[in-house]
Amino acid sequence: MQEERARDIATSTAATVVTQEEARRASRVTALAAPAAQVDAARASRVTALVAPATQVDAARAVTVGTATETVPGIALSRAAVPVAGGLEHPRFAGSPQLADVASGATVLGTGSKGDGLRSVQGALMDMGFALYGGADGRYGPDTARALRNFQVHAGLRSSGLLDAATLKALEVLAPAPGSRGQSRALPSPFYAGQPVRVVIALREHRTFLFDPTGQLVDIFPNAVGTAATPTHPGLKVVRAKLDQVATEDAGARLWNDRHVFGSRLLDLSWADGQRSGEELHGTSAPALLGGDVSHGCIRHANEDILVLHDALAVGDRIAVVETLQDPHLGVPVTVG
Numbered sequence: 001m002q003e004e005r006a007r008d009i010a011t012s013t014a015a016t017v018v019t020q021e022e023a024r025r026a027s028r029v030t031a032l033a034a035p036a037a038q039v040d041a042a043r044a045s046r047v048t049a050l051v052a053p054a055t056q057v058d059a060a061r062a063v064t065v066g067t068a069t070e071t072v073p074g075i076a077l078s079r080a081a082v083p084v085a086g087g088l089e090h091p092r093f094a095g096s097p098q099l100a101d102v103a104s105g106a107t108v109l110g111t112g113s114k115g116d117g118l119r120s121v122q123g124a125l126m127d128m129g130f131a132l133y134g135g136a137d138g139r140y141g142p143d144t145a146r147a148l149r150n151f152q153v154h155a156g157l158r159s160s161g162l163l164d165a166a167t168l169k170a171l172e173v174l175a176p177a178p179g180s181r182g183q184s185r186a187l188p189s190p191f192y193a194g195q196p197v198r199v200v201i202a203l204r205e206h207r208t209f210l211f212d213p214t215g216q217l218v219d220i221f222p223n224a225v226g227t228a229a230t231p232t233h234p235g236l237k238v239v240r241a242k243l244d245q246v247a248t249e250d251a252g253a254r255l256w257n258d259r260h261v262f263g264s265r266l267l268d269l270s271w272a273d274g275q276r277s278g279e280e281l282h283g284t285s286a287p288a289l290l291g292g293d294v295s296h297g298c299i300r301h302a303n304e305d306i307l308v309l310h311d312a313l314a315v316g317d318r319i320a321v322v323e324t325l326q327d328p329h330l331g332v333p334v335t336v337g
Contacts, residue, residue: 090172092120102168109163113140121163124175125151128183129207129220131291146291153324154186154205182220189331190215192236192320195272198312199319200330201225201299203232206291208281208301210312218312221305222290226297232279233297234327236272237319242310243268248282260285264303265310269319281309281319 098117119138145161155170226232263283283303
C-alpha cells in the first residue's frame with residue numbers, strides 16, 4: 001500500500017534536504033516561527049482577509065427571532081444570530097432569489113441545479129476549506145455534493161449532500177465575509193489533551209486547520225484521508241521528518257515508480273510517544289480526490305497547500321488527528337473576535 005510503504009522514507013532520508021526554493025521562502029518560515037508580535041505584524045493583512053471579525057460578520061446577518069439556541073459544532077448560538085427562514089442577511093447570499101427559495105423551504109438544490117446562488121454557496125465552501133475541485137461554477141455536481149456533505153458533518157446536520165434550508169442557515173452563521181477565508185465560529189482549539197498543537201486534522205469533514213505558534217488560525221485546507229479498510233488513525237502525532245521536493249520525488253520513484261505520487265512535499269509522522277505511525281502528510285497527484293476517503297492512511301493535500309504546511313511546521317511539532325471537532329481531547333472551540 002502506498003502510504004504503508006512510505007513509512008520507511010524517513011529512515012532512508014538522513015536529514016531534511018533544503019532546496020534553493022525553500023531558501024527563497026525562508027522569510028515566510030521565519031515569520032511563522034517568530035514571537036507573537038512579529039508573527040502578527042508579518043501576517044496582519046493575510047489574517048485580516050482569512051478570518052473576518054465576528055462582529056463584522058454578525059452585523060451583516062444578525063436578526064432577532066427569539067431566545068432559543070441553535071447548536072453548531074460545540075457552540076450554542078443564540079437565534080439572534082441566526083437568520084430568519086426565507087430572509088437571507090449574509091452578504092454572500094442576500095439578494096439571490098434562488099437562495100431565498102431554499103431558505104424558505106420552497107426548494108432544495110441538488111442534481112440538475114444551477115445558478116448564481118449556488119455559485120455563491122460553492123465559493124463560501126471553498127473559502128472555508130472544503131474541497132471543490134471543479135471550482136465555483138454554479139452547477140451542482142458530485143464535487144458540490146461532496147463539499148456539502150463535508151460541511152454538513154461539520155455543522156452537525158444530516159449528511160445528504162443537498163442544499164436545503166437547514167444547510168443554508170448553518171452557512172449563514174459560519175461562512176466568512178465576502179473576500180475572507182476561514183470562519184469566525186466553531187474553530188477547533190489549538191490544544192489536544194492540554195498540549196498545544198500546530199495542526200488539527202478533522203477526518204470526517206476532510207479539513208486541515210493550521211495554527212501559528214501563538215495559536216492563531218493561519219488557514220484551512222481540504223484533505224483526503226484513509227478508506228474504511230485502511231483508515232487514518234486519530235490521536236496525537238508529531239512531525240518526525242520533512243522531505244523537500246527532490247527527496248519526495250525520489251521516494252515516489254523508488255517506492256512506486258512514480259515521481260509525483262506524493263506530490264511536492266512529505267512530512268513523516270510518529271505517535272507522540274515516538275512510535276512509528278506509518279502515516280504522513282503529503283501532496284497528491286490526484287487533486288480531484290480531495291475531500292474523500294481514498295488513501296491508505298496518509299493525509300493528502302493539494303500541492304500548493306502542502307508547501308505551506310511544510311514551510312510552517314518543524315520537526316517535533318504536534319498534530320492532532322480527530323474524527324470530528326467534537327473530540328473530547330480538543331479544548332473549547334474558538335470564536336474569533
